[in-house]
């Protein structure tokens with residue numbers, strides 16, 4: 001069985017996340033889709049919404065798709081959310097599954113700053129979502145690493161449980177949570193960028209105003 005995982009701050013979760021995830025899951029033939037909200041993001045300012053609110057929004061989105069679930073592991077930890085530690089824990093829980101961690105290619109460009117980044121592939125594959133406007137070349141060490149582990153066929157992700165890097169066909173829509181928070185704060189409409197259930201929740205909780 002294959003599980004695709006998208007980790008994020010989700011402040012809030014938006015259609016960019018939702019559509020990229022649905023399309024990548026379809027392309028890879030994944031049976032399960034896992035949304036992984038982080039607890040204490042190690043690498044960025046802390047979220048505006050509370051942990052409970054971010055979790056509620058992610059759960060509203062998961063509920064609108066068959067086979068999508070929310071993984072609370074990082075929310076239950078007191079320490080910063082280091083992905084390698086999370087994947088190690090998820091690997092113990094799902095020893096026989098193919099696990100594919102999806103990240104944007106902007107995140108890939110910064111991968112060497114992640115805690116123990118070279119161990120990520122011990123526990124999962126990396127599936128890369130492409131940002132068409134990003135033409136930033138990878139630094140040499142990372143480019144070589146990618147070349148060593150890159151596979152061209154989805155079947156290789158299905159046949160192995162971890163260890164491969166695969167560039168998905170799904171591209172990143174130019175939607176960001178930062179822009180959505182700014183729109184809500186200035187009373188501009190972000191309606192078509194959000195799942196309707198999340199839109200209603202933000203309104204009801206008076207978030208980002």
Ligand SMILES: Nc1ncnc2c1ncn2[C@@H]1O[C@H](COP(=O)(O)OP(=O)(O)OP(=O)(O)O)[C@@H](O)[C@H]1O
Pocket residue numbers: 006007008009010011015016017020102103104105106107129171172173174175176177178179
């Ligand atoms: N529009 C998008 N399409 C596809 N993937 C996205 C999009 N926006 C973010 N992602 C990916 O989703 C993951 C989690 O993103 P995150 O929660 O930080 O959202 P964000 O919109 O980038 O937030 P912020 O603007 O607050 O930084 C990352 O791997 C990121 O590359």
Ligand SMILES: O=C(O)c1ccc[n+]([C@@H]2O[C@H](COP(=O)([O-])O)[C@@H](O)[C@H]2O)c1
Pocket residue numbers: 006007008009036038041042043044081082083084107113114115
């Ligand atoms: O493990 C790390 O060191 C690490 C460093 C940066 C980001 N992450 C995780 O990567 C995912 C995407 O993060 P972002 O906000 O950089 O798009 C999210 O789940 C973060 O918690 C993880």
